[in-house]
Amino acid sequence: MKNKTQLFLTAGLFLLIFFMTNAQESRSFKIFQFPKDQIPRIDGNTNDWQMVPESYIIGMDQLWEDSGKHEKVDSTNLYVQVKVGWVKGLNRLYFLYEAYDDYWDFSLSGLHNDTFELIVDGDQSGGPFIDRFHPNKQLDSLDAFFSFHGVHAQNYHIFTPAQGKDWTLVWGSQPWIKELPFSNAAYNYDFQPGESGKLTLEFWITPFDYAGHEGPVRAVESILEENKKVSLSWAVIDYDNVNNPSNNGFWNLSKEHTMYGDASYALSFKLMPLEPEFYPKLEADWSFEIIDMKNREVAFLDESKGEITSLEWDFGDGTTSNKKNPIHIYKERGKYIVVLKVSGPFGNSRRSKVWDVVVK
Missing domain, CATH: 2.60.40.10 (Immunoglobulins)
Known part of the structure; x- marks a missing residue:
């Protein structure tokens, strides 16, 4: 009888996890359309984003900490919210990232830095897109890097904030996409490394269906149109100790940790028409x-x-x-x-x- 009870409990737990997982997979989000005469200025100021309804905000309630270091959100430790926008006629995605952290870790020159990691798949082609996930395991790692890594979907390691370094690492063979005329970014914060405080990051990027290491000469921008869907995901990597190489949390929008290198695990975002008040x-x-x-x-x-x-x-x-x-x-x-x-x-x-x- 005891074994049967344990079996039923195990089966029930499995079904609960199964249904929760599938519910997470079905989540979708909205991308706000800015009127063409109110394109946000990239200056780290949130005023341009005040018109965006609250229904577009993606907060910590949509993330989960998939490294097991936190059971629930503690807003006194870390709190983040993101808005995503677009402008009809421009193949750009605009982002407003606002975060409070009790310990901002950004004094080092390498990867150890509080980070907003963003992946974008503009045509929802899906699939792996980093070198070590290449389906041909016999391929030389650098050959895979230059021919495959970041080509059909892109990964941005955005440093929050960037001090004495570029605003982002484009994890792939196309660092040219992090510069104008393909992207731009601005910060607003008043804290030093190790202190607490609020950070505002405002930026835009250009999604690409093809972005090769050779530069923009052969690049193909993703076409953004009303009601089209694109795939996005992100993670907030929180460091709390400059001397500890391990992070203090990996807060993921996707249910799959490896979304950072496989666009199939990104979520659907719809490019919305203008809100009626702007008609x-x-x-x-x-x-x-x-x-x-x-x-x-x-x-x-x-x-x-x-x-x-x-x-x-x-x-x-x-x-x-x-x-x-x-x-x-x-x-x-x-x-x-x-x-x-x-x-x-x-x-x-x-x-x-x-x-x-x-x-x-």
């Missing part, structure tokens, strides 16, 4: 695609925002249309001024593009 009341906008240059056939796409009751296209050749997304054939070759006018309860709006549409 323009009425704004005409449009794009186009030349679908047949030989026949001068052009497809127009209405991208206007707001409440619209009527619209009119002027194709610049003396013809118009009231269709939302018309296809127009130009009879003559030339450069055209195309205008879209929209109307609604909040007035009128016009978007003109001068000589964007050129057919031959």
Whole structure:
């Protein structure tokens, strides 16, 4: 009877862990869209982020300490929260990292440094991406490093703070991605090594589907679009003793410790549309695609925002249309001024593009 009871308890514990693990795997998060006229300035100041709703905050309640050194969060020892943002039209991810630590450890020149370790997989390709996880175990380690490490997903060891060193180690063969025009960072803090205090880190990075050691000449940026999902994860590595090589905690967003080198263990983040409060009341906008240059056939796409009751296209050749997304054939070759006018309860709006549409 005792053995059966132990068996049931063991089975119950296994099922509990199984369901908890799967629940963790299904977690997803949101990336806030900044209006294009309110792009955050990278200066270590949080004012630009005040518009971000609390629902976008990812705090310590979403992390767990997977080295077994802490049973629960102690905000008097360490507390962290992160916001992630993006801007439509830019292939950049913006981050605001705010942390309190009772002992900031950052006086040494090497890896021993309080760290925000971030991985990004812009196209959710998944899979291992560091040299020692290369599937071909016979491959020379440096060959694996230069051909594989950080190429399709990237790992940033961001030093919090960086003193007398670059703001981050890009763990891979492409350190060029930590410099402008591919990233930027700024800190705000007033403590010395070994002291307590609050740190603000503001930065942006460019995610890459391909980032080789040869530099940006062959690089492929990840395309960021509304409602697209990207994979992210991070860990907070907390050191509390400059003389102790071991850290005092590894607080992980992913359920898998090895997320640092395998993007399959990252979590899904959705690039959100603008929050309703930032919608323009009425704004005409449009794009186009030349679908047949030989026949001068052009497809127009209405991208206007707001409440619209009527619209009119002027194709610049003396013809118009009231269709939302018309296809127009130009009879003559030339450069055209195309205008879209929209109307609604909040007035009128016009978007003109001068000589964007050129057919031959």
